[in-house]
Amino acid sequence: MSAAIEIRALRKEYKHLVAVKELSLDIEEGELFSLLGVNGAGKTTTIKMLTTLTRPTSGDALIFGKSIVSHPEEVKGLVDVSMQETAVARKLTVEENIDFYADLNGLSSEEKAAAKGEIFDAFGLAEVRAQRASTLSGGWQRKLSIALALVTRPKVLFLDEPTLGLDVLARRDLWRLISGLKGKMTIILTTHYMEEAEALSDRIGIMDKGSLRFVGSKEELYAASGKATVEDAFIELVSGGGCHA
């Protein structure tokens, strides 16, 4: 497999804060990579830089060979994101939301119809297609929000806390959907839920205070920390020493 994302010494400084410190990391094509960390660890800032929402202070990242610094417009055509808050047009119907996002991204009628069919099938949204987004439950709104990120068939999908605030059934439902996407595209997932990372990830990265403390598979994480679960290993690494697999 080749690297879908090559991050090189990526750094983001705000006025009184260094949010991300010289982050370097390769993520393979088709991989589901989970980025874990407590609040303020730098996960969302990293995603914002990789999706061109914010410019790095220094360093660079290549998405399928395109630089987020020098070719952000080309990167935009390769990635999509589902942010931690639900991001839908509330007064539009489910179908109108999908049509709007497809049109904004310049999909042809055929591409739009194909994308809509796939999304309706995978997410079960056909039954609520004529409902306004504002009338959907939180779980359905989040499903629609993630579904919109798939309209453009991105090569890299960023999921920032996709199940935050959802009940356990809705969360498991989204896990099933995310699992179904594995292998079809490269997925970067940030989450606070350790069991989510444990269930879905090919590899895990642990960020703490803007730095990457660990990168490796679950098994490597257990071995490096001497713990038997991702949660215990995470606590050990973040509150204790650091290690790189």
Next chain:
Amino acid sequence: MRESLCRIYTLAKRNVKEIMRDPLSLIFTLGMPLAMEILFYFLFHGMTAQFDMKYLAPGIVVFSQAFLSLFAGLLIAQDRSSAFLTRLYVSRARSHEFIFGYALSMLPLVAVQSVLFFVVGGIIDPTIWSVGVLWCVLLSLVTALFYVGMGILLGSLCTEKSIGGVASIVIAGQSLLSGMWFPPDGLNGAILTIMRCLPFKNATDLMQRALAGFTGAADFFIPFAVVIAYTVVVIGGAIFAFARKMRAK
């Protein structure tokens, strides 16, 4: 270029749906001004010239446009406060495309406003019917751009919670500084000078003079130039403010 126009059209189409599906925006931009036009005519007609239909109808058109500042601003502030706009920033749409998408989405409502208020005004007082009505409908698109631009600027700067209060200053400005509810000639010189320097009275004068028939080039060009100058400033400011917020995301 074609891609950019398609994105502007797509954004505008979505915004039109958002506005038309909000009952409050229709009540404030159409219902309330219409009720004021009818009530004020029948209550105050003959007391001052302001309530003759030839002044009242064009005045109400501009007054109703001031509410566009509120609803354009509210739409942008709501979009900004949610992750929806963040999602759109990841698309290839540029800041000026967002601005034109918001601005264009208001124009169908502007056209409905001016046609509605002139048709109702013309039914109440048929003497207003003239070619001036057509001029007014056309010029209302120009004056509306100032208020929509102001809404976009405020929506780019204010939060969802503060936009209502700040936009109400524009509505109050239109009410108090346009001279549409009382004869401005009786005011002291300083206030009248301020009114002439601001866009509110000029927008109202432009529409009222268009309906009456312009008596000379200055009659048209002075208020037109003032409104256009303010429009360019607020739309330029809106693009700048919106682009800054985009980068800040």
